[in-house]
Amino acid sequence: MFDTLSDRLSGIFTKLRGKGRLTDADIDATAREIRMALLEADVALPVVKSFVAALKERARGAEVSQALNPAQQIIKIVHEELIGILGGESRRLQFAKQPPTVIMLAGLQGSGKTTLAGKLARWLKAQGHQPLLVACDLQRPNAVNQLQVLGKRVDVEVFAPQPGNGVGDPVSVARESIEHAKRTMRDIVIVDTAGRLGIDTEMMAQAAAIRDAVNPDEVIFVIDAMVGQDAVATAEAFRDGVGISGVVLSKLDGDARGGAALSVRHVTGQPILFASTGEKMEDFDVFHPDRMASRILGMGDVLTLIEQAEAAFDDQQKEKMTSKLLGGEQFTLEDFLEQLTAIRRMGPIANMLSMMPGMGQMKDQLAELDDKHFDRVAAIIRSMTPAERANSKLINGSRRLRIANGAGVTVMDVNQLLNRFVDAQKMMKQMGGAMGLPGGRRKATKSPKNKRKGTKGGNYSGGGRGGLPGMPAGMPQLPPGLDPAALQQLEGGFKPPKLDFSKIMKRDK
Structure with missing residues (x-):
């Protein structure tokens, strides 16, 4: 997804190599090119302004002027600022002191919430938990059936008392799922909610009602990483209308410019918890800002490679x-x-x-x-x-x-x-x-x-x-x-x- 941005940044850094000292003109030119590269990648304007301002301030400081290799020091600054934009450090899920832990998924229709629910259930089960999937998307045709198919694939129980397809009350289903989880000794409840093609009052009201009914420990906003500037407005609407505690990026394997991934953390103020990188159930992992920043700058990701090897x-x-x-x-x-x-x-x-x-x-x-x-x-x-x-x-x-x-x-x-x-x-x-x-x-x-x-x-x-x-x-x-x-x-x-x-x-x- 970040290939275009990576190529642009690589070209910018190539121009800096070999220079023994960076002038103010060099710094301004570099900052201007990085600004254009970020804007072309669909990164939100407030994020770009903040990034470039921090880059200029640090580039004119002692850490660059007194460095033996100023060009490498600039690359180091860009890497650290990218990590900051992406959240700094990865955050783990917050589990309830008294089970079950309730995780509510929210987002627009087509963002990949239902598939993400199956992936998250599989991942949690591998961590030793006993998750329960709850079908609260009763609006989209066959959404309940899709969740049941995914649940069977990952061997996780699905609570679906209502048939869906426009029939049933999602709030009552969500409320009943908590009691069912306690009876069946499930320690985590994953609630899949309905979405819409765009932000509307009805969707927000329903999501808020489900939130009030189950009092979730985590409200995770699922966003399509291939969405451009619309990601900013959507993230702000869910933050204000439902209240979110974390973000999951889906479809990171796409060929879009990827600006949403670099914008959503800054806009929402909430950490990116997970990333979905493919269509298979196993294409899902914890989001690490430092590793993603290294990938964007072409530095590789050996730690993730090691973790995948340990699992395989x-x-x-x-x-x-x-x-x-x-x-x-x-x-x-x-x-x-x-x-x-x-x-x-x-x-x-x-x-x-x-x-x-x-x-x-x-x-x-x-x-x-x-x-x-x-x-x-x-x-x-x-x-x-x-x-x-x-x-x-x-x-x-x-x-x-x-x-x-x-x-x-x-x-x-x-x-x-x-x-x-x-x-x-x-x-x-x-x-x-x-x-x-x-x-x-x-x-x-x-x-x-x-x-x-x-x-x-x-x-x-x-x-x-x-x-x-x-x-x-x-x-x-x-x-x-x-x-x-x-x-x-x-x-x-x-x-x-x-x-x-x-x-x-x-x-x-």
Whole structure:
């Protein structure tokens, strides 16, 4: 969503690099360009004015004038101010001292409230809670049925005594749901309310009546992140008419300019609690202002990547991979298949790679990634016998033909996978050395044909054949097995060499 804004800011910062000292004219020009970039991204004018004023004041202060690298200091200021606009720190849900905790969802029709209710219920259940979904949207056709379908999908009970479709009293349904939750030992009640295509008196009155009936601990305003300047007026209307305690941004995976996300926190004065980033039930997470600011500035989001890896890889799988690294055991195709399956559970590979620092400059390559390619790789491995997966050296010419026929691919595809897998095995060994594990780092070797073989600590890019099996040639490679502990160690202690990806892409072509 923030691609356009990220590109504009990146271009602005590029002009500052190399300058040993910033003049007042440089600061004014930079502030003017950032102002235009924010306005083009549909950020509300009051937010833009506040941001630019703070930027100018800090840029003319001692932290920049006395800095060794003023350009980097400006980037640091922009990053910190973005975090401030987005809320500073993430806030957790406020739970009632005496269950059940009541969470009321409010927003316009089409903002994604009902889908968000299902996602929130799934997330809370994963946290160890017993949520109850309440169907109080009795106006929109099939809204009750939609919530029931979502409840079944996430295995959460739905309280829906009224059929909806214009029939029933939503206030009485909301009131009865609290008693039902107490009887069935549900500790959280999520109330899905009706919306309208626009702000009107009837909708606000109904939402206020439901609020008074259930006395919610949280009133969450759900806003479509693809909405532009209208988001400001809508947020103000719900703040004044219903009273909100938090915000959820839906449809963050859209291609709109994203100004709503940068405006709603400043306008409402309430924190952004969650973000919905896709259509699947698992595309939902806590909103972290600092991580979102880093993404906007192209700095990546390694912490979220680690959290997703922790959720995708079970404890047994992590222990198995760790023991292999510690014991210096050979990484097999069976191991790789398990890791690939877990990585696929983390979502689209392009989204995952975009969280890695420096990937903003490779947006075109990321857009061309096809997840079906990874499914074909899995099919090839599944066509092998257990013995072949354990020892890839057994796979001779006739076996390769059999595997190709079984997976519905060509022998060349099988050859490419096996060739890249050899590089993956080497990289796993080098990763163990980089983290101080048995096996150590390989001695640097000199080779006129491939200078990268002389890189100390191993070649993070995965070698000349394209790195990990399944990754397109020329792309930066992920370690086979995103063990969260290994990622954290890599982030702190393993510095991959700087590579010119444009040259790699040209060579592989």
